[in-house]
Amino acid sequence: MKSRHSFWSRAIAVIFLVAMSLSPAISAADPATPNFVVFLVDDLGYMDIGANNPNCFYETPNIDRLSESAMRFTDGYAANPVCSPTRYSMMTGKYPTRAGATNFFSGKRSGTFNPAPLTSHMPLDEITIAQTLKQRGYGTFFAGKWHLGESEEYFPQNRGFDVNVGGHTGGGPYTGKRYFAPFQNPQIEVESPDGDHLPDRLSRDAASYIEANKDSPFLVYLSFYSVHTPLMGRPDLVKKYQAKAAAIEGVEFGEEEQVLGNSPRKVRVLQKHAVYAAMVEAMDQAVGKVLKQLVESGVADNTVVVFTSDNGGLSTSEGLPTSNLPLRGGKGWVYEGGIREPWIIRYPGVTNPGSVSKQPICSIDLFPTIAAAAGIEFDHLVDGVDLRPALEGRSLDRKSLFWHYPHYSNQGGIPGGAIREGDYKLVERYEDGRVHLYDLASDIGEATDLASEMPDRVAQMRDRLHAWYQSVDAKFLQPKDGAVPWQPAFRETLEN
Template structure:
C-alpha cells in the first residue's frame, strides 16, 4: 500500500522542529540587551582607553570584540541628568533635569555652600517625569522582560525603576551613592536585601543580574546593570586594595598634583583603593559576560558599556586623573563629559573596530530600538540620533551636540553651556566678566589653547547655535544673586 505524504505538513513540522531547536540553544527572535552603566568612571580609567595602572581585562576584551567609541559624551557632567537622558532620549535642558537630584535649588544654596556666589542656580526637576515614555517602557511594551540593578538616582518614591518600566528592581532608589556600610553589607537599601557578612555591593549587583538572566527563559530581555561604583565613598575588597598598594610601590609611583584655577587636580592614576574599585567593577562585568556565554546567549545579546560623567579629579579626594583631558566630573571641559564607551552587536560590529565620531547619551534610545528592530519614537527620543550606521561601518552625520549646566558644581565648576560641532567646541560661562572659550579638539584635546579671540566668526556661529538650542528646549537659566558681594557692593 502506498503512503501519500502531505508535504505542507512535513515542511511545517520541520520548521517547528528547527524553531524548537533554536529555543533549546537559548536564542530568541529579538536580541537581548545588556546595558552596563558605571558611575563616575573617567575616560582613561579603562586599560583599552589608556590606563596603565588600573586593570580591566574583561572590559578590555569586550572592547576588542565590539566598537570602541573614543568621542562618546555624557549629556551632563554630573550623574542624574545623564541617566535621565539615556532613558528619555532627551537633553536634560529639555526635561529640566540639569543637576544631580538633591543638589541646591535657588532657595536652598545656603545649605550647600556660601550664598555669596554671583549667580543663583537655575531651578530644576528632582525627578524623571512619569509622562516620559522611557526606554524600559518601550521595550516592555514590545515583549521584553526588563530588569534594573544598582544606582537609580532619578527621583524619590513613586519615581523608582518599577514606576518607569522595569519589571524587577534590585537596589535602585533615590540615593546617589551607597548608604549603610557603603560597598559592603549591610547596605541600608530599601530595594536590596542585605547579604552575608563581607558581601561586596558591586559583586552582589552582578549576581542579581546573573540570576535574572538565568531565569529569563526564551523571552527577550533588557538588563540594565547600573553600578554604584566608582562613586565615593571609596571602598573595595581588601585583597584588591593590597594588590594596588603593592603595585604602586613596585612601580615607584607618587601622587602628582597640578592646578586648574583655584582647584587642585590629580595628574596621575595611582590611588590603590580606586584601582581596586575599578578592578572590582571589571570582575563583576566579567561574571555577567561569562554567564551570557555559558547560557549560549552571547551571540544574541547586544552589550553596551558607558559611564555617566567624567572621572572625579578636581575635588572630593581627587581619586583619578583624566589626562590628557582637562578637569573632570562637574565640569564642561572634556574631562567632565567624555566617556569610555563600547557597543558589541553580535554579527554586526567588526572585532576591534574604533570610531572617533562623536555621539552623546541621548543617542542610545533610537539606536537600541533600531538594533532590536522596533519602531522608532522620534517624538520621545527627540534629541537622539541612531548610531546604527556607525555600527554597520558607515558614516554618521551627528550634527551639533549640546550641554547645559546652569549650576555651581561640587567639584568647583561654574554655571555655563557648551556646544560641539565638528572639531570645534564653545563654552559659554554665565558669570559676568568670564570670557568665552573656544577650542579645536582635533588639535587641542586638552583644551589648553583658547582660540576665541582669534576666531570671532566661529564664536558667533556656535553661540547662535547654542542660543537657538536653549530657546528651542526651554532651557532654564541661572539668575543674579541679590545677596552676592557683586550686587551689594560689599
C-alpha cells in the same frame, strides 16, 4: 555562609521567574529581537580603562576584552557632567535640559549667583526605554544606582522595569556598611551575608536574571554604584594596588581654575590611588561575571552589550581619586574630562571586533539605538539618533552636540554650556557670558583658546548654541544678593 548565599539566590531566582512568566513570549534567538545588556558605571573617567589608556594604573581586563570584541568610541559623551541628568538622557533619549533636570538630584548649591531652577526627578510622563521594550514583550531588569526621583513612584519598578535590585533615591551606597553587606538598601529585598561586596552582588543578580530569562528577550540594565564615593575597596585589591603605587614616582597633583574662590583648585594629574584602583578592578570583575553568563546561557551572539559611564572621573574633589589627563577637568566640568566617557558597544552581526570609531556620540543616543535594534517605532520626541550607521563604520547625520550645566558643582566646575561641531568645541560661561573655542583634534586638553583668532566660527557656533537653548527652554543662573548674572539676549522673550 554558603547556605545563606543559596537562600537569597533561590529567592531572587523565584522573583525573576515570576516576572518572566508575566511577559509575552518572544524567542530570544530571533535576531529581530536581540537582548540588551547595559553597563552604566558611576563616575568612571574616560582614561580609567585600559582600552582607552595603555598606561592606565587600574586593571580592567574584562572591559578591555569586551572592547576587543566590540566597537570602541573615542569621542563618546555623557549629556551632562554629573549623574542624574545623564541617567535621565539614557532612559528617555532626550537632553535633560528639556525637563529642567540639569544637576544631580537634588543639587542646589549657590556660588556667586544662585543656580538655575532644578527639576529633581524624571517626570512621570516621560517614556523610558524599559517601558518601550516591555511593550514589545521584553523582560526588564534593573540593578544598582537609579537617582532619578525622590520617592517610590519614580523608582525603576514604576518606570518600566519588572525587577529592581537596589535602585532608589540615593546617589551613592549610603546605607548600611556602604559597599559591604549588610547593605540595608531599601530596594534590596533579600539581604546579602555579612561582608558581601556590592558590585559582585549586583552582578550575581544580573547573571541570575539572564539565566532565568535566556529563552525570551530581555533588557538587563546594570547601573553600578561603583566607582562613586565613599572610597572603599576590597582589602585584597587595596593591598595589591598599594604595592603597585609604591613603585610609581611623579607629581600627583596640579592646579585647575577655581570658580568658587580666587586660589587654584587642586586636581589629580597622576593615577595612583590604591583604593580607587581596587574599586575599578572590582567593577571590572563584576562586568566579567555578567559577560561570562551571557556565554554560558547561550545568548551572547544575540545580545547587544553597551558599556559607558554617567560623567567624567572625579579629579578635583572628594579625595581626588583619579586623573583624566590629557583631558581637562573632571566630574562637574563641561571640559572634556567631565563629559567624555568610555563607550563600548558590541552588536553581534553589526560591529566588527576591535573596531574604533571617532564619531561623536552621546548618552541621548541609547534610547533610539536600542529601539531601532528591537524593531520598535516610536512617535514621540527624542534628541538622540540611532547609532547603527556608526556601528557599521559609517558617519552619523548630526551636526552638533550640546551641553547645559547652570549650576555650581562641589567639584568646582564652571556653570556653563558647550557645543561641539566637528572637531571644534565652544564653551560658554554663564556667570559673565565669556566664550572659549578649542580645536579638539589638536588640543584635546583644551589649553589653547582660539576664540579671538576665529570670531566668525565663534559667532556661528554661539548662535546655534543659543538657538538650542531656546528649543529646550533652558534656564540659567539666578540673581543673588542684588548681583545679576549674564543672561542670553533671548531670555526675556522666553520668560514672556
